[in-house]
Amino acid sequence: MKELSQLHRQILTLCAEDHLGLWFAMTPLENVFEKANSDEIRRRTLEILYDLLKLDLIQAGFPAESGRSFKTWGLSPDETIQRINQEWDALGRDPTIGEIVWFTTTEKGDVLFHRPRNP
Numbered sequence: 001m002k003e004l005s006q007l008h009r010q011i012l013t014l015c016a017e018d019h020l021g022l023w024f025a026m027t028p029l030e031n032v033f034e035k036a037n038s039d040e041i042r043r044r045t046l047e048i049l050y051d052l053l054k055l056d057l058i059q060a061g062f063p064a065e066s067g068r069s070f071k072t073w074g075l076s077p078d079e080t081i082q083r084i085n086q087e088w089d090a091l092g093r094d095p096t097i098g099e100i101v102w103f104t105t106t107e108k109g110d111v112l113f114h115r116p117r118n119p
Contacts, residue, residue, distance in 0.1 A: 053077035057109035
């Protein structure tokens with residue numbers, strides 16, 4: 001497996017703790033790259049998410065109404081990033097709470113945290 005950077009691990013940890021919205025996935029990068037513009041934060045965030053999707057450590061979709069389960073998009077990493085980019089462009093600004101997509105760990109991602117997947 002590819003060695004994960006500190007930022008990869010931070011985002012993966014956030015996904016393992018709870019479903020993670022795109023708007024909040026940007027936060028670790030905003031903290032590290034304080035002087036970066038919005039486009040640079042977007043690019044770097046999507047690169048990290050793509051890496052985690054490609055490694056099958058996270059999945060994209062939306063939490064179910066109950067908040068317990070997760071409805072995945074069922075797209076490839078490339079299709080997922082393409083869809084996020086299209087929806088982000090259509091939004092015309094950075095996403096806020098609940099917009100575009102959420103992420104959660106996969107079974108493989110959960111194994112890194114030594115926790116069982118909820119049924």
